Amino acid sequence: MSTQAIGIFDSGIGGTSIFKEINALLPHEHTMYLADSKNAPYGNKSKDEIIALSIKNTELLLEKNCKIIVVACNTATTNAIKTLRETFNVPFIGIEPAIKPAALNTKTKAIGILATKGTLSSDLFHKTTDLYSNGITVIEQVGEGIVPLIEQGKTNSDAMKSLLHEYLKPMLKANIDYLVLGCTHYPYLIPQLLEMLPKHVKIIDSGLAVAKQTKAVLRQHELLNITTQNTKNMFYSNGNVTVLKSILEDKFTVKGLDF
Ligand code: DGL
Numbered sequence: 001m002s003t004q005a006i007g008i009f010d011s012g013i014g015g016t017s018i019f020k021e022i023n024a025l026l027p028h029e030h031t032m033y034l035a036d037s038k039n040a041p042y043g044n045k046s047k048d049e050i051i052a053l054s055i056k057n058t059e060l061l062l063e064k065n066c067k068i069i070v071v072a073c074n075t076a077t078t079n080a081i082k083t084l085r086e087t088f089n090v091p092f093i094g095i096e097p098a099i100k101p102a103a104l105n106t107k108t109k110a111i112g113i114l115a116t117k118g119t120l121s122s123d124l125f126h127k128t129t130d131l132y133s134n135g136i137t138v139i140e141q142v143g144e145g146i147v148p149l150i151e152q153g154k155t156n157s158d159a160m161k162s163l164l165h166e167y168l169k170p171m172l173k174a175n176i177d178y179l180v181l182g183c184t185h186y187p188y189l190i191p192q193l194l195e196m197l198p199k200h201v202k203i204i205d206s207g208l209a210v211a212k213q214t215k216a217v218l219r220q221h222e223l224l225n226i227t228t229q230n231t232k233n234m235f236y237s238n239g240n241v242t243v244l245k246s247i248l249e250d251k252f253t254v255k256g257l258d259f
Contacts (some may be wrong), residue, residue: 024210139174
């Protein structure tokens, strides 16, 4: 079973930021990635819709024989991971906004969180925020419109820049020194964000932590792939394959698939 692939899914291409961390840490693991771009963004959908889509994606990855599922989407994790764990008999790894390190390290006692509406309104997000935000101002900002632009390949557009300017304004006013990226699409905006933010503001996301957790759970279940040959990294998209290809190295296989 250890030679089976790690299954990864997201509402679209953003979870590739998590794939890249996993692939860097676990280069000998086969991976299979589903970009559910047809249904992006998940962030404005109801909890029930997000659960149904997450179940659909998981079923497909399990049909394709994956040994573990990485939910590379904050919105799907915060709304659906409990149901996924109750429904399927494989290990799941989820991703949540990295509030803890930001809250523990802030000097200005103000942190910003940029995430989707679905993540910011979830019970899981509220629980984590309540746990760590004592004495700290947390500026929560819905990144309305950001995911669709990234899905269209417009990461560098003027439209994106004006959205980011608008969303950072209340955070800068509150003098944040940490910006938490609570959506796996957002690491692709780091170059633009660095240009807009004062030097002392640190940007953090959960990508590396997710990769480390994936390794730890695989080890715990004795599922780490110890063979070193012909690693296969497959990507399936039910949306725009060209945009997905453009953010990946050529050596990876990207295919259109209706799911
Ligand atoms: N990458 C997803 C996340 O981490 C984007 C959600 C969406 O599709 O709105 O939340």
